[in-house]
Amino acid sequence: MQPLSVSLWRGTSNGQFARYDVPRQPSQTILDVVTYVQRHLDSTLSYRFACRVGMCGSCAMSVNGVARWTCRTHVSKVIKGNTLEIAPLANLPVIKDLTTDMSAFFDKWAKAKGQFTGDQTRDDAFAIVRPDSEKRLEADAAIECIGCGVCYASCDTVTWKPDYLGPAALNRAWALVNDERDVAQTERLKAVAGDAGCHACHTHTSCAERCPKGISPTRGISALKKLTAKAAIRGELD
Amino acid sequence: MKPSTQAKLWYWQRISAMVLALCVLIHLVTILVAVKGGLSGAEILARTRGSALTLVFYGSFVLACAVHAPIGMMKILSEWTALPQGAVNALCAAFGAILLMVGITAVSGVYRG
Known part of the structure; x- marks a missing residue:
């Protein structure tokens, strides 16, 4: 050959x-x-x-x-x-x-409040989350990200707007928004709103097309736009 | 611009887009259905003069345009030019005001005939 x-x-x-x-x-x-x-x-x-x-x-x-x-x-x-x-x-x-150098990529996960924040201790009982609940299913769809950076490298918005959080960080935020145990949801919505966050996404869907795990960050980002808009109208983001 | 303001602008752009989608559809269908003897100014004005329905429908259309277009323009100017945010906001507010003014003048014209 x-x-x-x-x-x-x-x-x-x-x-x-x-x-x-x-x-x-x-x-x-x-x-x-x-x-x-x-x-x-x-x-x-x-x-x-x-x-x-x-x-x-x-x-x-x-x-x-x-x-x-x-x-x-x-x-x-x-x-x-x-x-x-x-x-x-x-x-x-x-x-x-x-x-x-993937530092900026992972720093943006932290900026998007990609860390779980709970309020339970080891002495509390296990949280019961129904596997077929709507939120659990949404979290399942986003949670398998392996942090490879393929979506980030494929995103035109990241190319022309380097401070944009990017699809992977926003997908992580969306997974945690659907975690019923997390208690930092308002702070997370504040972190992902705005022109460096979900509102910068132009829905090109390159991230969804190229994600090797079949995740659609675009879908999560669209949902974050709706959630942040509702929170802003209620005055929760001020 | 504050993230909460961005989120509110996105909301108003979405709502105005919904109104526009409906208005464009009604507008185009009306043109196709209503034109009988050619598309002359006299024929159009004969139908629109004194019509409250025309006033409300096209008034809503103009309002939705005046909300939707400047928000989109704001995004384009922010991303494609080096203009400071204050200048972008002022330009887009002026653009929206002009759209509203020109639109209201046109709607008022066809209503009064």
């Missing part, structure tokens, strides 16, 4: 693509390709991965211009001709090669 012609981003934001020939294998993933280059062709290549099975969210990269989780992306599904172009995720500063 003809070897793959792979272009990998090298350097920082001022870097350039370098080309490598990588042997083609059956069921080969993009992460396999990058790992082959690092282990056999150029050991100075930097990239990030951990679990290799789609759980940790650390290996996302831009593959032929589209943000993807590389450990679960088969070469055969995304290859164009015989070439692959692999770059670091967009909308994040490049540390080196394929590794991005």
Whole structure:
């Protein structure tokens, strides 16, 4: 089989693509390709991965211009001709090669009040949340986020408005809004309202289309817009 | 701009969009159904002169436009230009006032004939 012609981003934001020939294998993933280059062709290549099975969210990269989780992306599904172009995720500063600095991404989770705030102690009984309740189902739909950054890298609004919280942070906030045990809901709505929050979303739905876990942050963001509007009309956000 | 103000503006843009959707539909259907002998000014004015229904319907249409358009314009100017927020707000308030004034003048014109 003809070897793959792979272009990998090298350097920082001022870097350039370098080309490598990588042997083609059956069921080969993009992460396999990058790992082959690092282990056999150029050991100075930097990239990030951990679990290799789609759980940790650390290996996302831009593959032929589209943000993807590389450990679960088969070469055969995304290859164009015989070439692959692999770059670091967009909308994040490049540390080196394929590794991005995700500090701003996770800082925004904190800004969106993405931490659970309860008022029970270990001495209290377990909270009983019905698995088929409307809120629990909404939380279920949003909770499986692995923090890979694919949605954030795919979001045009983040590109032109860098202080926008982004789809992942707002999806996290939406999951917690639906947590019946959480007691910081007004503070959370205040944190996600406004032109750096849910009201900046233009509903392009790139996040929903590209989320590898099938989550729709757009849906949660739309719901946050309605909730914050109701709270603002009632004067709760002042 | 305060987050609570943003949220309220989003609410009013949504409400005015609902009104506009209904008004545009009625407006277009009325044009298709009502035109009999050509779309002349005299024919239109003969129907609208002194009509309270025309006054209320197109008055609501104009009001919804004057609320909806400036809020959208505010978003576009904030995102696409480097204008300070105060200037954006002033421009959009003026834009809304002009829309309202021109619209009311037009509605009043077709009502009085």
